[in-house]
Amino acid sequence: MYREAALNKFEPEKRNILYILHELQDLNPQHYVAKEDIEAVADYLNVPYSFVHGVATFYTMFSLTPRGRHIIRLCDSPPCHLMGSTSTLDHIRNKLGIEVGQTTPDGAFTLELASCLGVCGIAPAIMINEEMFGKLTPERLDAILDERRNSI
Ligand code: FES
Known part of the structure; x- marks a missing residue:
């Protein structure tokens, strides 16, 4: 256990x-x-x-409600904003059909916002569980999320 x-x-x-x-x-x-x-x-x-x-x-890093297998943390700090994180957020919201703080019905993804992830050089950036992704475009996001959805 x-x-x-x-x-x-x-x-x-x-x-x-x-x-x-x-x-x-x-x-x-x-x-x-x-x-x-x-x-x-x-x-x-x-x-x-x-x-x-x-x-x-x-501490905001702890959740007291169940979350998905893959926790997406989207950087919400100014450098990522300047590089288009708002579009990144919109794309994720539309693709997964959830808002910030929600989990997809299949339990695959939870979407959260985070402060600077420490990788401003590759903004806009997200973290999925422990893995960092940057220089995000809609196509790259789709590929990442599709790959993750099919993994455990
Ligand atoms: S501001 Fe987004 S990673 Fe630093």
Whole structure:
């Protein structure tokens, strides 16, 4: 079970809470921190549920609702804007039929916005799970999304 594996990677110390939550979110097949995960962390660290819940809701990098297999993070910072990220966003929204914060009905994609991804030289940029993509055109986006949709 992913929960036990995630917890056992770290010492049961409060200072590890962000690492543990990250690991739980990464290992959860739906890429989110479930209520049961928060309960498990609270037990493991011997802290109140409300404390863990507070940490998980404070940081935008954690999701408390199920997400798709592929999480698209589109850079929403000025350099990418200048290079056309608004068109990139429109293309993704139209192609996948979802808005920012939503997941496709087949569970393949979740669309999110992010601050600078650190690759401004290849703007406009997106990140899908851990992989970065830049210099995006509609054709390149289609190829990337089609390839991803067919992968696990
Ligand atoms: S501004 Fe988009 S990657 Fe830096």
